[in-house]
Amino acid sequence: MKTEMYFQSNFENHLAAHTAVMEYIESWYNRRRPHLHNGELGSVAALAAHRDIRQTAAA
Known part of the structure; x- marks a missing residue:
C-alpha cells in the first residue's frame, strides 16, 4: 500500500x-x-x- 498509494499523496489532516x-x-x-x-x-x-461455476453445476 505504501508504494501503490500512500507515498504518492499529500494529506491535509488525519481525516x-x-x-x-x-x-x-x-x-x-x-x-x-x-x-x-x-x-x-x-x-x-x-x-x-x-458464481458461473455454481450456476453451471446447478443446471
Whole structure:
C-alpha cells in the first residue's frame, strides 16, 4: 500500500488520510488487485467465476 498509494499523496489532516486509505482499500485493493489464492484474479473476477461455476453445476 505504501508504494501503490500512500507515498504518492499529500494529506491535509488525519481525516483526509483515513478517507483516502479507505477509498483505496475499497476501490482498488479489495476489488481489482490480483490475489494469489484466487488464481491471480481480482476479487470481483474471482467471485464472478465462482458464481458461473455454481450456476453451471446447478443446471
